[in-house]
Amino acid sequence: MPKAKIYNQEGENTGELELKAEIFGVEIKPALVHEAVIAQQANARTTSGHTKTRGEVRGGGKKPWKQKGTGRARHGSIRSPIWVGGGITHGPRKEKNFSVKINRKAKKQAMFMALSDKVTDEKMLVLERPDFKEVKTKFVAEMLKKLPVGRRILFVIPKSNPSLLRMVRNIPNVRLVTVNTLNLVDVVSFPTILFQKDAVTEFESMHQKAKS
Numbered sequence: 001m002p003k004a005k006i007y008n009q010e011g012e013n014t015g016e017l018e019l020k021a022e023i024f025g026v027e028i029k030p031a032l033v034h035e036a037v038i039a040q041q042a043n044a045r046t047t048s049g050h051t052k053t054r055g056e057v058r059g060g061g062k063k064p065w066k067q068k069g070t071g072r073a074r075h076g077s078i079r080s081p082i083w084v085g086g087g088i089t090h091g092p093r094k095e096k097n098f099s100v101k102i103n104r105k106a107k108k109q110a111m112f113m114a115l116s117d118k119v120t121d122e123k124m125l126v127l128e129r130p131d132f133k134e135v136k137t138k139f140v141a142e143m144l145k146k147l148p149v150g151r152r153i154l155f156v157i158p159k160s161n162p163s164l165l166r167m168v169r170n171i172p173n174v175r176l177v178t179v180n181t182l183n184l185v186d187v188v189s190f191p192t193i194l195f196q197k198d199a200v201t202e203f204e205s206m207h208q209k210a211k212s
Contacts, residue, residue, distance in 0.1 A: 001025070002119045006197065009130040011146025017126045017197065019119065020204050028113045028120075033188070036110035039102040040185050047098070051091030054079045060086075107184070108207070114187040124193045125149065126200060132167070140167045144174070147194070154190035156182055158202040179203040 002025035003016040019025065054060070060079030067074055081089040118124040125147065132139045144153065152173040157164065159178055168176045177186060179202045187193065195203075 002116070004119060004124050004126045004195070004200075005122070006126045006128060007147055008128045009132075009143045009146075011143075011148075014128065017200065019200065020208075023112050023204055023207055024116050024119045024124075026109070026112045026116045028117050032106060033110045033113050033184070036102055036107050036184050037188055039100040039107070040183065042098050042100040045098040047092065047094045047096050049092035050094040051088035053089075054081060054087030057085070057087050111182075111184050111187065114184055115193075118187070118193050123191060124195065126195050126197050128197050130196075135163045135167055137167050137170050140164075140174075141171055144171070149192045149194060152190050152192065154186055154193045156193060156195045156199045156203075158196060158199040179206060 002019045002021060004019060004024075005013055006015045006017050008014055054077065057079040060077040064075050064078050065072065075083075077083075077086075079086045081087050115124065127147075130140075130143060153175070155168060155174060155176045157176065157178055159180075165176055168174055175186065175190065177183075179199050182203070
């Protein structure tokens with residue numbers, strides 16, 4: 001049975017939390033995790049560049065000079081790609097689709113594998129519900145200094161908490177997400193994951209419902 005260490009906001013180890021093996025103790029297949037990460041990044045990609053072809057550039061309806069007798073090259077439009085201000089050949093187009101298909105079950109399994117890897121490496125910690133006196137960044141910063149975490153932390157909470165978000169958003173290299181917005185790229189990108197204790201329960205419950 002996989003387990004994660006539980007800490008309070010004073011940085012004291014208060015025990016261990018047993019985790020569901022079908023979520024936090026699955027066999028890790030790096031190829032599947034890599035495929036799912038590439039798919040997520042590709043599906044989030046948007047095309048900002050968009051160039052016009054010669055048919056979309058304004059003007060150029062009139063032939064610039066007659067076909068013969070001028071001694072110059074033959075041209076039919078000033079909007080030809082070889083003219084300055086003309087259309088662009090093979091430029092970026094907004095219609096380009098970068099999306100990559102991946103099976104929903106495979107995507108979910110890749111997430112479980114990434115989380116299982118964190119548990120195996122003891123890079124997933126569980127935090128008892130913190131109780132801060134005021135909504136101030138310094139209280140969260142002081143708490144994180146007491147915990148055995150690295151400089152880059154993914155902090156997972158059960159549901160949206162505007163007060164906690166205001167406390168965390170000015171701390172560099174700390175990202176606050178809910179169990180609903182937790183995604184594979186974040187799990188892979190951050191060396192340490194700090195789960196609030198009730199967020200673990202919520203995450204397990206959410207995926208148990210989806211399975212049934």
